[in-house]
Every structure is written in C-alpha cells, then in structure tokens.
Amino acid sequence: xxxxxxxxxxxxxxxxxxxxxxxxxxxxxxxxxxxxxxxxxxxxxxxxxxxxxxxxxxxxxxxxxxxxxxxxxxxxxxxxxxxxxxxxxxxxxxxxxxxxxxxxxxxxxxxxxxxxxxxxxxxxxxxxxxxxxxxxxxxxxxxxxxxxxxxxxxxxxxxxxxxxxxxxxxxxxxxxxxxxxxxxxxxxxxxxxxxxxxxxxxxxxxxxxxxxxxxxxxxxxxxxxxxxxxxxxxxxxxxxxxxxxxxxxxxxxxxxxxxxxxxxxxxxxxxxxxxxxxxxxxxxxxxxxxxxxxxxxxxxxxxxxxxxxxxxxxxxxxxxxxxxxxxxxxxxxxxxxxxxxxxxxxxxxxxxxxxxxxxxxxxxxxxxxxxxxxxxxxxxxxxxxxxxxxxxxxxxxxxxxxxxxxxxxxxxxxxxxxxxxxxxxxxxxxxxxxxxxxxxxxxxxxxxxxxxxxxxxxxxxxxxxxxxxxxxxxxxxxxxxxxxxxxxxxxxxxxx
Amino acid sequence: xxxxxxxxxxxxxxxxxxxxxxxxxxxxxxxxxxxxxxxxxxxxxxxxxxxxxxxxxxxxxxxxxxxxxxxxxxxxxxxxxxxxxxxxxxxxxxxxxxxxxxxxxxxxxxxxxxxxxxxxxxxxxxxxxxxxxxxxxxxxxxxxxxxxxxxxxxxxxxxxxxxxxxxxxxxxxxxxxxxxxxxxxxxxxxxxxxxxxxxxxxxxxxxxxxxxxxxxxxxxxxxxxxxxxxxxxxxxxxxxxxxxxxxxxxxxxxxxxxxxxxxxxxxxxxxxxxxxxxxxxxxxxxxxxxxxxxxxxxxxxxxxxxxxxxxxxxxxxxxxxxxxxxxxxxxxxxxxxxxxxxxxxxxxxxxxxxxxxxxxxxxxxxxxxxxxxxxxxxxxxxxxxxxxxxxxxxxxxxxxxxxxxxxxxxxxxxxxxxxxxxxxxxxxxxxxxxxxxxxxxxxxxxxxxxxxxxxxxxxxxxxxxxxxxxxxxxxxxxxxxxxxxxxxxxxxxxxx
Numbered sequence: 003x004x005x006x007x008x009x010x011x012x013x014x015x016x017x018x019x020x021x022x023x024x025x026x027x028x029x030x031x032x033x034x035x036x037x038x039x040x041x042x043x044x045x046x047x048x049x050x051x052x053x054x055x056x057x058x059x060x061x062x063x064x065x066x067x068x069x070x071x072x073x074x075x076x077x078x079x080x081x082x083x084x085x086x087x088x089x090x091x092x093x094x095x096x097x098x099x100x101x102x103x104x105x106x107x108x109x110x111x112x113x114x115x116x117x118x119x120x121x122x123x124x125x126x127x128x129x130x131x132x133x134x135x136x137x138x139x140x141x142x143x144x145x146x147x148x149x150x151x152x153x154x155x156x157x158x159x160x161x162x163x164x165x166x167x168x169x170x171x172x173x174x175x176x177x178x179x180x181x182x183x184x185x186x187x188x189x190x191x192x193x194x195x196x197x198x199x200x201x202x203x204x205x206x207x208x209x210x211x212x213x214x215x216x217x218x219x220x221x222x223x224x225x226x227x228x229x230x231x232x233x234x235x236x237x238x239x240x241x242x243x244x245x246x247x248x249x250x251x252x253x254x255x256x257x258x259x260x261x262x263x264x265x266x267x268x269x270x271x272x273x274x275x276x277x278x279x280x281x282x283x284x285x286x287x288x289x290x291x292x293x294x295x296x297x298x299x300x301x302x303x304x305x306x307x308x309x310x311x312x313x314x315x316x317x318x319x320x321x322x323x324x325x326x327x328x329x330x331x332x333x334x335x336x337x338x339x340x341x342x343x344x345x346x347x348x349x350x351x352x353x354x355x356x357x358x359x360x361x362x363x364x365x366x367x368x369x370x371x372x373x374x375x376x377x378x379x380x381x382x383x384x385x386x387x388x389x390x391x392x393x394x395x396x397x398x399x400x401x402x403x404x405x406x407x408x409x410x411x412x413x414x415x416x417x418x419x420x421x422x423x424x425x426x427x428x429x430x431x432x433x434x435x436x437x438x439x440x441x442x443x444x445x446x447x448x449x450x451x452x453x454x455x456x457x458x459x460x461x462x463x464x465x466x467x468x469x470x471x472x473x474x475x476x477x478x479x480x481x482x483x484x485x486x487x488x489x490x491x492x493x494x495x496x497x498x
Numbered sequence: 499x500x501x502x503x504x505x506x507x508x509x510x511x512x513x514x515x516x517x518x519x520x521x522x523x524x525x526x527x528x529x530x531x532x533x534x535x536x537x538x539x540x541x542x543x544x545x546x547x548x549x550x551x552x553x554x555x556x557x558x559x560x561x562x563x564x565x566x567x568x569x570x571x572x573x574x575x576x577x578x579x580x581x582x583x584x585x586x587x588x589x590x591x592x593x594x595x596x597x598x599x600x601x602x603x604x605x606x607x608x609x610x611x612x613x614x615x616x617x618x619x620x621x622x623x624x625x626x627x628x629x630x631x632x633x634x635x636x637x638x639x640x641x642x643x644x645x646x647x648x649x650x651x652x653x654x655x656x657x658x659x660x661x662x663x664x665x666x667x668x669x670x671x672x673x674x675x676x677x678x679x680x681x682x683x684x685x686x687x688x689x690x691x692x693x694x695x696x697x698x699x700x701x702x703x704x705x706x707x708x709x710x711x712x713x714x715x716x717x718x719x720x721x722x723x724x725x726x727x728x729x730x731x732x733x734x735x736x737x738x739x740x741x742x743x744x745x746x747x748x749x750x751x752x753x754x755x756x757x758x759x760x761x762x763x764x765x766x767x768x769x770x771x772x773x774x775x776x777x778x779x780x781x782x783x784x785x786x787x788x789x790x791x792x793x794x795x796x797x798x799x800x801x802x803x804x805x806x807x808x809x810x811x812x813x814x815x816x817x818x819x820x821x822x823x824x825x826x827x828x829x830x831x832x833x834x835x836x837x838x839x840x841x842x843x844x845x846x847x848x849x850x851x852x853x854x855x856x857x858x859x860x861x862x863x864x865x866x867x868x869x870x871x872x873x874x875x876x877x878x879x880x881x882x883x884x885x886x887x888x889x890x891x892x893x894x895x896x897x898x899x900x901x902x903x904x905x906x907x908x909x910x911x912x913x914x915x916x917x918x919x920x921x922x923x924x925x926x927x928x929x930x931x932x933x934x935x936x937x938x939x940x941x942x943x944x945x946x947x948x949x950x951x952x953x954x955x956x957x958x959x960x961x962x963x964x965x966x967x968x969x970x971x972x973x974x975x976x977x978x979x980x981x982x983x984x985x986x987x988x989x990x991x992x993x994x
Contacts, residue, residue, distance in 0.1 A: 247950040254951075
C-alpha cells in the first residue's frame with residue numbers, strides 16, 4: 003500500500019539542512035496534479051518539501067531551548083497559579099520574538115484549585131510518612147486531619163462486597179496498572195477510573211476519605227496526582243494518591259490481618275475561577291488564509307515537576323513547527339494556527355472556550371492536531387472525525403502523509419483518539435489528529451515531581467517538531483481539504 | 499575446564515522437592531575420593547545433594563515471608579534507632595522459632611546519627627522545594643538554615659578551577675553516574691566519591707555547605723542518601739543529596755548565567771554511641787564444629803524505604819539457607835554460622851566488633867560469605883583472600899561449586915570484592931566470598947525511599963537462598979578447607 007521506506011540518514015540530513023538554511027528559500031510550489039491517481043499523490047507531491055523541512059529541523063532548531071526556558075524559568079504551572087500567567091507571558095514573548103503573526107492571548111476563565119500543605123502518615127501498626135499528592139479538585143480535611151482505618155479494595159466489586167465495612171473508614175483503591183506492552187499499551191485508560199471517580203464510590207459506601215494507588219506501573223515511591231470528580235447528591239470527601247509501594251504495603255498488612263490506620267491532612271481548596279488564556283499565533287496562509295489547521299499542546303500542568311513531558315513538549319513542538327517553516331520561507335495555502343491551551347489538566351476550559359469563541363470559524367477549521375503524549379520518538383498520528391465517510395478518506399490521506407516519516411519510524415496513521423483540548427471541536431466535524439509517540443515510559447513521569455526537562459531527549463523532541471511541521475504544512479497546503487475526495491479544480495471541502 | 503552445564507528445570511525441581519520434602523532425610527554422605535583428580539571432584543561429590551537443596555528451596559521456603567515481616571512490621575532500621583532494636587528482636591525470635599542453634603545477640607556499640615527535619619528550597623531565580631536526603635553523619639545547619647548561592651562543579655578539577663569562588667557558597671557536585679552496562683557495571687564505585695568526601699573538598703575551598711547529585715543513573719526525583727566523611731583539621735559543613743533532576747537543573751541555570759540560591763535546613767546530629775548487636779545463629783557441624791563458614795547480610799539500613807534490597811534480602815537469604823538445610827536434615831561437617839551484621843551503613847562497627855570478639859577463632863573461619871548487592875537473579879560469587887596462593891586454589895574450587903548453579907545461570911566464580919562487613923576478617927586470611935547478583939537496577943533503589951519489598955522478586959530471592967545454601971553446605975562439608983590443596987587424609991587446612 004505504501005511506497006518503499008524513505009530513509010534520510012541524520013548525517014545527510016545535517017548536510018542538506020546546512021545548505022538550505024544558508025540560502026533564501028523561494029516559496030515552495032507543490033507539483034499538484036489534479037485528477038491524478040489519488041493514493042500516491044500527496045506523498046509524491048510533498049516528498050521534496052518534507053525532506054527539506056525534516057533536514058532543516060534535525061540540523062538545528064530551538065525546541066529544546068524553548069522547553070528549557072519554560073521548565074527552568076517558569077517551572078510547573080497549574081491553572082490559576084502565577085506560574086501559568088508567567089508561562090503565558092513567556093509564550094507570547096517567544097512567539098513574537100520568532101516573528102509569528104497574530105500572536106495573542108485569548109481570555110479564558112479557569113478553575114482555581116490550590117493544594118496547600120498535605121501529608122499522610124501511617125500511625126498504626128507503626129509510624130511512617132507516606133509520600134502523597136492530593137487529587138486535583140479535592141476538598142481538604144479539617145486542620146487536625148482525618149485519622150481512620152484504611153480498607154483496601156482492588157476494584158468496585160471488592161468495594162461492594164464490603165457492605166457497611168467502609169463506613170467511617172478511608173477506602174484505598176489498590177488497583178495496579180500493568181506494565182506497558184506494545185500490544186496492550188499503558189493500561190492507563192482503565193486504571194485511571196479510580197482516580198477519577200474513587201471519591202464518589204467511596205463516599206457512597208460511607209467512607210470519610212479516599213486514597214488511590216498512583217496510576218503507574220513503575221514507581222520509585224512517586225505519587226501521581228490528577229483530577230478527581232465529585233457528583234451532585236454524594237458527599238464530597240478528600241482524596242489523594244499514595245505511591246504504588248505504600249498501597250501494596252497496606253494491602254499486604256490487611257491480608258495478614260493487621261489493620262492500618264493513617265492520618266490524612268490536606269489544606270486543599272477551590273477558589274473562585276481565575277483569569278487565564280489560550281496563547282495563539284499563526285503562520286498565515288497564502289491562498290486560503292481563513293482556512294485553519296490548528297497545531298497545539300497545553301501550557302498548563304499539574305503543580306509538580308516541570309510539566310516537561312506533560313505538556314511543555316507539546317507546546318514547543320507546535321511553536322517550533324511554524325518557526326521552522328517560517329525560517330525556510332515555507333508559507334502554505336492555508337493558515338497554520340498554533341494554540342497553546344490553558345487548563346487541560348483540570349477543566350478543559352481552554353479547549354471549550356476556543357470552540358465557543360471560534361464557533362463561526364470552525365467550519366473552516368480543516369484539521370486540528372494536539373500533541374499531549376510526551377515528546378518521545380514520534381510514531382505517527384491517530385485520527386478521528388464525527389463524519390465516518392470523511393474520517394475514512396482522511397485516514398487514507400494521512401497514510402500518504404505519514405509515509406513521509408519512514409525515516410523516523412513514524413508511519414502510524416489510523417483511527418484513534420486525538421486530544422482532550424481539541425475534542426471540543428469534534429461536534430463541528432473538524433478532522434482531529436492525535437500526535438502519537440512511543441509511550442512506554444510516559445506514565446512513569448505523568449503528573450509527578452519527576453516530569454522534568456531531563457526526561458526529554460532533544461533529538462526526539464526535534465523529530466516531533468519535524469513530523470508536526472511537515473504534517474501541518476501538508477494539511478495546510480494540499481489542494482483538497484483532508485477528508486474530502488480530490489476535486490478536479492483547485493478548491494476546498496467547504497464548497498462541497 | 500568445567501563439566502557441561504547441569505540443567506534443572508523449575509518444573510522438575512518442584513517435583514523433586516515434593517518427594518524429598520515429604521520424607522525424613524538421612525544425613526548426606528558425600529562420596530569423598532581422597533587423592534582423586536581434584537578438578538572435578540567437588541561438583542561430582544555434591545551434585546546430588548545440591549539438586550536436592552535447590553529443588554526443595556524452589557518448591558517453597560520462608561524467605562519472602564521473613565522479608566515481608568522485616569520490611570512491613572519493622573520498616574527501615576538505622577543504627578541507634580528503635581526500629582533496629584526491633585529488627586534484632588525479630589531476627590532472634592525468627593531464628594529460634596526455626597529451631598536454629600546458638601541463637602544470640604552479640605553486643606556492639608554503634609554510631610547514632612539522627613536526621614531530624616530537613617529541607618532544601620531553591621529561593622532564586624524562583625521558589626521550588628528540592629527533594630532532599632541529608633548525608634549520614636552530616637552536621638546540621640543553624641535553625642534558620644543556610645541561604646547561599648550554589649556553585650555547581652562536575653568534579654575535583656572544576657572545583658579547583660573555581661579558585662576563591664566557592665568561598666561562602668554552597669558547592670554542588672553534579673557528577674552523573676552513567677547507566678549500568680554489563681561490561682562496565684554500575685559506575686557506583688567512582689561516582690560515590692563525592693558523597694563520601696565532597697564535604698571535605700568543598701570545605702577546603704571555603705564552602706558553607708555541600709550538595710551532591712544523588713548517586714544513581716535512574717531517578718524519579720528520588721534523593722539517595724549514604725554516609726559522608728569528615729577529616730581532622732577541615733571544618734565540618736552540612737552535606738545533603740539532591741536529586742539528579744535538580745542537580746541537572748542547577749547546572750543548566752548556571753550555564754545560562756542565572757545564579758541559583760537555596761536555603762538548606764538540616765537538624766541532623768550525632769548522638770552518643772548506642773548499644774546494638776550482631777545476630778548470630780548456627781547449624782552446628784557434625785565433625786569439625788569449631789570450623790566455621792559464615793553466611794551473612796546486614797540488618798541495619800538507612801532511614802528511608804524498607805531496606806528491602808539493602809539488605810533485608812541478604813539477611814533472609816542467610817537465615818533461610820540454614821533453615822532449608824535443617825529441614826532437609828542436612829548437617830555438614832563444619833558449622834554454618836549466620837551473622838546478621840549491625841551498622842554496615844554508617845560505621846561497620848558490627849563487622850569490626852565480630853572480628854575482634856572472635857579473633858582467636860578466625861583461624862578456624864574457613865570462609866565467610868556476604869550478600870549485600872540485592873536479591874536479584876543470582877550470578878555466582880566473587881572471592882578474595884589475603885594469601886594469593888590460597889586465593890588461586892579457592893577460585894578453582896569455587897568454579898566447581900558454582901558449576902552446580904548452571905540452571906540459575908549463576909556460575910560466576912572469579913577474583914573480586916566480597917562484603918564490607920566480612921572485610922574485617924581479611925587480615926586474618928579468611929577466604930571471603932561476595933554473593934553476586936544481576937545488578938542493573940540495584941542503584942535505582944539504593945539508599946532511597948523506594949527500597950521497598952515490592953522491588954524483590956520472590957522467585958529470585960529463593961534462587962539466592964538456594965545458591966547460598968548449597969555454597970555454604972559444600973564449603974562446610976568438603977573434605978579439605980577451601981583454598982587448601984586436597985590432602986590424602988581427611989583433614990583440614992589448619993593442620994598444614
């Protein structure tokens with residue numbers, strides 16, 4: 003189905019880039035062949051320019067430098083925090099310095115949850131502090147804390163089987179995430195449910211607080227935070243993540259008939275919503291500037307670590323993608339719009355506000371890409387669209403595009419999830435792409451103190467920039483909108 | 499040189515064990531062949547009994563159950579702490595319950611360092627707490643802490659090049675440990691020098707405190723503690739380990755010309771020496787009970803995690819080795835003596851006291867084994883002896899013994915280090931063996947909060963018990979002392 007692999011050795015890439023970077027580049031004219039055999043057209047049309055983009059990106063770009071500034075100068079940046087404000091300022095300054103167009107902050111009101119001091123101490127059968135991260139959105143405890151016996155359950159069935167035994171206790175959901183496998187993936191999707199709804203399940207059984215085993219298969223006594231949900235009509239109880247190690251120990255002691263009691267103290271509270279913003283910048287289109295290809299990551303993070311993999315890397319991938327294209331003098335027919343979302347982690351207010359503010363414009367959103375799986379070696383894209391026919395056509399076209407990334411092993415192009423923020427554009431029928439990477443270690447760092455810059459490999463980050471820049475360029479420049487069957491005239495899907 | 503590999507599939511091992519465990523076992527009589535060709539004798543003589551020991555051990559033993567009790571009921575156990583006292587009590591009770599002989603606590607006075615509260619907070623260019631573990635033996639800071647600029651150096655040369663620039667500053671030794679490789683090992687030996695002598699080096703340059711990059715190649719923002727040294731005539735300054743992530747960040751900021759200031763607070767202090775003990779138990783020899791083969795691990799740990807890999811596992815390997823032999827009715831000619839050392843981590847007082855108290859007996863110490871590299875898959879033994887001739891003979895004999903472990907892949911038998919505690923017996927000419935395991939992840943957990951029971955695989959722990967039990971049995975039962983050339987009469991090396 004695909005043409006043979008295109009291999010661009012890094013050494014050769016460097017040479018190419020050295021030569022192209024030095025000269026002023028004429029705007030690229032793809033060899034459009036209206037009416038030609040469509041299954042190979044895109045790859046043929048864009049092979050030359052994609053080689054130039056990838057070579058130039060790998061020869062040197064500012065993505066890691068940008069990420070270093072974001073991580074080391076700003077640090078983590080939870081919605082409502084001064085650090086997120088600082089990150090927004092930094093992003094705007096950085097995009098302006100790069101000479102991007104229409105750089106702006108689009109206001110969004112975001113939830114404002116603050117952690118405060120927190121601790122969890124096993125007080126019986128012996129005294130031992132448990133490393134802890136309260137769950138985002140949790141209420142706090144009384145100042146003296148909550149001291150109660152812990153009952154450990156593996157899942158909903160074990161909780162149900164307790165009957166009244168959870169009343170007045172602290173329920174621990176000790177549901178291990180299985181190690182990553184290429185076939186089954188991370189298992190995050192199923193295991194994370196206890197972090198999300200554990201507090202509701204426990205409260206319904208009369209528990210006074212909820213602990214969850216951190217959602218990871220690999221821990222060095224590292225707690226992983228994340229958002230919880232409460233629901234109307236069920237009491238809100240405080241909830242926090244403890245480490246896999248401590249969860250396992252509590253379960254072992256319980257299995258030996260030794261009751262475990264802990265004191266949980268949390269100052270967590272939710273303040274009034276705070277002003278924030280999505281950061282937007284553009285590489286304007288030469289022919290149909292009102293047609294938009296969004297490329298994006300989210301600028302907010304949890305209040306732990308540096309938000310390097312989640313999702314500083316996604317942000318700088320998008321920022322640097324248009325920077326690489328601009329430096330090469332490559333201006334596609336449509337507009338590429340960088341959006342750095344606010345509030346992905348605990349509310350998705352940024353994505354929702356964008357879809358609302360740009361509602362009239364969504365019909366002209368040709369595609370939206372989000373990168374929020376880390377900056378590991380790129381593997382390609384997954385794609386979804388509300389309209390099944392357009393989705394099927396789009397996936398075939400996407401295969402043509404990712405065929406260009408054979409040298410990176412990033413040829414994945416299949417139906418699948420896209421991104422939490424761009425999800426708000428799905429009802430409008432926008433073609434949504436999830437930027438896919440090698441995910442075996444992502445959940446080792448996810449939502450922890452250990453999500454720091456050193457976890458990002460600069461070469462892999464650059465590979466992601468190269469892949470995103472090429473994909474955005476092709477999507478913004480291809481004669482027909484992705485998801486539309488090729489037309490005989492130069493047109494776009496909106497006319498069909 | 500070695501006979502072909504002996505392979506005992508686990509399945510077959512289980513069957514064997516099932517049959518042997520059910521019956522009362524007659525004391526084993528090795529087919530001693532005085533004067534026979536020595537290079538194959540040991541393996542031939544002990545193949546049958548070693549198969550029985552390994553099969554019975556792998557079919558079921560109490561090593562993991564013991565380790566669970568030590569880790570979960572006692573937890574970590576630093577010299578001088580109530581937990582170490584509790585661990586000593588537990589070990590004595592456990593050994594007595596197993597019916598071991600001469601179970602006793604041999605008194606040792608140990609250093610008594612206490613950590614107290616501690617913190618390290620970056621206060622400029624932005625505020626961020628650094629996870630921290632003060633180094634064992636460190637002095638504390640004034641109550642208000644020490645606030646000073648950090649100067650990061652990679653090694654002694656970079657420190658020297660600073661000239662007076664370290665004066666009044668906090669020196670950070672940011673020397674990365676390289677990832678483990680089969681060829682080069684962990685690199686711990688060289689990297690750890692900054693933890694050991696960094697405070698001295700920094701104080702000599704006028705620094706007011708010392709930070710070291712944690713000695714690990716794999717971190718999830720995990721600080722690694724360990725002992726430091728001070729020296730006469732050089733001011734004592736407080737010293738602590740920060741994570742690899744934070745050390746790298748400080749160095750990155752410094753490289754960009756951005757000064758980093760931290761506030762270091764430590765309550766650490768050294769109290770008067772405290773009473774402690776080595777725990778001793780024996781499987782008495784049938785023929786030469788005054789000749790001793792020591793098998794050992796250390797019972798103390800750092801005050802973080804559970805001391806599971808370092809070195810609870812080594813302790814239960816030794817405890818369970820004589821338990822397995824006793825249950826099988828296997829009593830060797832010489833005495834196998836279990837010693838659980840106190841104070842390996844910060845003083846070696848246990849090993850030194852033993853060598854002193856048993857000085858008159860050391861000539862009859864045939865060999866001593868220490869397991870202190872974790873309870874990962876066993877690989878065999880390294881061996882050292884003050885007397886080069888005896889060492890060479892002993893290594894050849896050891897090869898015969900480890901040949902019995904081909905089914906575990908544990909055939910290593912070569913010259914190399916043994917153990918920190920048994921090292922005190924080296925001057926007396928005792929043959930010292932280091933129990934060797936697959937070491938690729940040991941330093942991920944070493945001296946951290948993450949050294950917990952879940953890091954120990956029960957099957958691998960049992961493999962270690964099997965290997966140690968067989969080795970101890972052969973060393974205690976072989977006609978000639980290890981390191982002695984075979985005699986024509988049944989004798990032992992002491993008569994030569």
